[in-house]
Amino acid sequence: MLVKFSLPHLAHSLLMLGVFAILSIGANAQITTLNDPSASGVGYKGTYVNSIDGTTAVGYYYDTNGVNHGFSYNTVTGMYTTIDNPSAPYNAGYGTNLRGITGTTIIGDYVAIGNFAQAFLYNTVTSKFTPVAYPAATTNTLNSISNHGGTVVTGISGNEVVGSYEDSSGVMHGYLYNILSATYQSFDDPLASASYGGTDAYGIDGSNVVGIYVDSKNTIHGYLYDTMTSTFTTLDDPLGGYTFASAISGSNITGFYRNSSGVDRGFIYNTQTKTYTPLDLGIYTEAFGISGNTVVGDYADSSGNVHGFIDTIATPEPGNMALLMGLGLTGLGLLTRRRLRHS
Secondary structure, X not given: OEEEEEOHHHHHHHHHOOOHHHHHHHOOOEEEEEOOOOOOOEOOEOEEEEEEEXXXXXXEEEOOOOXXXXXXXXXXXXXXXXXXOOOOOHHHOOOEEEEEEEOOEEEEEEEEOOXXXXXXXXXXXXXXXXXXXXOOOOOOOXXXXXXXXXXXXXXXXXXXXXXXXEOOOOOEEEEEEXXXXXXXXXXXXXXXXXXXXXXXXXXXXXXXXXXXXXXXXOOEEEEEEEOOOOEEEEEOOOOOOEEEEEEEEOOEEEEEEEOOOOOEEEEEEEOOOOEEEXXXXXXXXXXXXXXXXXXXXXXXXXXXXXXXXXXXXXXXOHHHHHHHHHHHHHHHHHHHHHOOOXX
16 A cells, blocks of 8 residues: 655644644655555554665565565555565564665565574575674673664665674674675774663764664663764754664764653754754654655554655755754744653
8 A cells, every 4th residue: 555645734733743844844745655565554563664775665564473574665666575584484473674775785684593683685686695694793682672682784885784783791782894895893882881782883874874872871872973083973852862863864864762751753863954853754753764865764653553654855955944943943842831652
């Protein structure tokens, strides 16, 4: 099923939330809702979109048995194609997650027997799966954040892949993997606490990596890591307690924050203007991928059913962005004075 609606249809309800001035910058944008026809479509057993490159989006869906399957979606033809790693133990209830795409290379992972993550590369031309496993990754389940050991891949840019692995002490670390040289490089945000989880890497564009770290107070922050200068910049959405930086494209970072009610809300952060633009489509919204001015992710409707989305954002001028952000925050302030989940 494919449902399309224009952003202005959301404007009236969002105006009541004091954020119309912010979202009006994308008034010419169009949002496409994705529902894989093989997905159960009930509750969390829906469709999740993680990445997009050109006319191809990738993600995963849950079938009626609660098993997840990878898929690709062609934005021109509207066709869905299931992509399952044959090594995934589907009879044990574990399936394939597709995390990212660039050109003919798709990255993903699955939970192997023993409850550890196994990452892979998939070539869309040869249909070949190639395992990716950080040498120091444990296959034991030690980390309560990841819920499994092993290696996951979450972002790709050219021949560079980023992801996370869990070490033998249960601490998460980010890593870079070069496809051509088959070499790994581990990294950690200096503010990350080994006691509460460590560092996860989610997205990459050129020399810039984004992800999350958990600090010594057990609070989750987003970060931007410049691999050329080896500098980390913390990213905290001012509207949320926890911030997840999921993907980056040029000067735009997308992700989501978790508010005081435990509800996830999407955002786009511009590194030049230092502004956060909310992205809300349902009772929760999680933005996981971005390419140019196109954002992908998932949201839950009023019935709690999960859908994927593709959102083409109209890019504002930096000066207008700052002005509209100020107007939006004014609206939020008025709302706060009037009326002072998903995890």
